[in-house]
Amino acid sequence: MNGGVAHQRIERDLVLEADHAGRRLDQVLAELLPEFSRSRLQQWIESGELVVDDQRRRPRDKVWGGERIRLAATLALDERCVAQPIALDIVHEDDALLVVNKPAGLVVHPAAGNPDGTLQNALLHHDPGLAALPRAGIVHRLDKDTSGLLVVAKTLAAHRSLVEQLRLREVHREYRALVIGECVAGARVEAPVGRHPTQRTRMAVVAGGRPAVSHYRVLERFPGHTLLAVELETGRTHQIRVHMSHLRYPLVGDRLYGGRPRPPRGCSEALRGALQRFPRQALHAIRLGLRHPEDGRELHWEVAMAADLEALLAQLREEGGDDADPA
Incomplete structure (x- = not known):
């Protein structure tokens, strides 16, 4: 491309916490700045556009908590992610926010194995102006086969606000999860989640993982199965799936x-x-709550259960269920 390619100035200023101690700089930054890819963050570290206590560091260098991270970089707008006319189920839209009900099977943003056909491609078709934002305004993810609510920023100010609300655990996220086994009661799960030590495509509860907290309660009981409401305090990769499997x-x-x-x-x-044929994890993001980035209003959304999961629940109910705590 020629000199007409648009660029965006990116600036961040944050302080690392004590629980980051002993981990690689690029790993910590990938979690604190999820709007940017890890490879992009590594490039900024190596170029000196991202510094630690005003000093250049290497991506693999360890951090110990308390360091000040300063990012001042120029980002060329990503033209590789093209607009595609993919249908969106829009639950809410205003000048700052877009809330969508993501179907199962839709990948959130391009990655290895999924170069297009993603939510990000769909967002760029819906609003070309989102090309000015990192990952078209996407600030958090749902797994490909998890359905439900996801919020997207439409301005840089909204983007900063939503990322900060997520960091401070101020975004309310509630899921419906159909699990194998008969849960007696709900509980709080506090178990660190990190990469599985030998199976690198999986996450696991590991001693050196990132703090992860989930809360669950029983909604309905069925023979051999239970429908749960699960709320997240943290948003680690595969957190609900890992925590429930761990239990x-x-x-x-x-x-x-x-x-x-x-x-x-x-x-x-x-x-x-x-x-036996249910094709995905039975997980649906049913409720979402946050503060509006512009005026601070508390906003809440709820969507119906995904059709495939609702149909499976109907079959379980036909064969005998026990209402526990209807939502």
């Missing part, structure tokens, strides 16, 4: 963390087949 209540359909389906003894062939 031995893996999500229905979760081939990565859940193992084989376990239809209840004596169930109908129809239910057995539905449980």
Whole structure:
């Protein structure tokens, strides 16, 4: 491209916390600045556009907490992610925010193996102005096969506000999870999540992982299964899936963390087949709450259960369920 390519000035100023101690600089930054790819952050570290206590560092250098991170970089607008006419289920839109109900199967942004056909491509088609924002304004993710609510920033000010609200754990996120096993009661789960020590495509509860807190309560009980409401304090990769598997209540359909389906003894062939064929983790982001970046209003949204998960729940109810704490 020629000199007409547009650029955007990126500036951030933050202080590392004590629980970052002993970890690689690029790993910590990838979590604190999720709007940028890890490779992009590594480039800025190496170029000196991102400094630690006003000193240049290497991506692999360890941090110890308390360091001040300053980022002052120029970002060429990413022309590799092209606008594509992909349908969006828009729940809310104003000058600062866009809230979408993401279907299962839609990847949030391009990555290895998914170069296009993503939510980011769809957002750029819906609003070309989002090209001026990192990842078209996407500030948090849902896994490809998780459905439900996701918020997108439409301005740089909104982007900064939403990233800060997420960092301070001020964004309310509630999910519906259908798990294998009969939960007796809800609980608070505080278990650190990090990369699995031997299986690099998986996350796990590990001693050196990042702090992760989930809360769950029982909504309905079925033979061999339970419908849970799960709320997140933190937003680690695969957090709900990892935490519930760690508790031995893996999500229905979760081939990565859940193992084989376990239809209840004596169930109908129809239910057995539905449980065995359910094609994704049974996880739906049903509620979202946050402060509006411009005026501070508390905003809340709720969407209906995803159709495929609702159909599976209907089959479980037909064969006998026990209402516990209806939402």
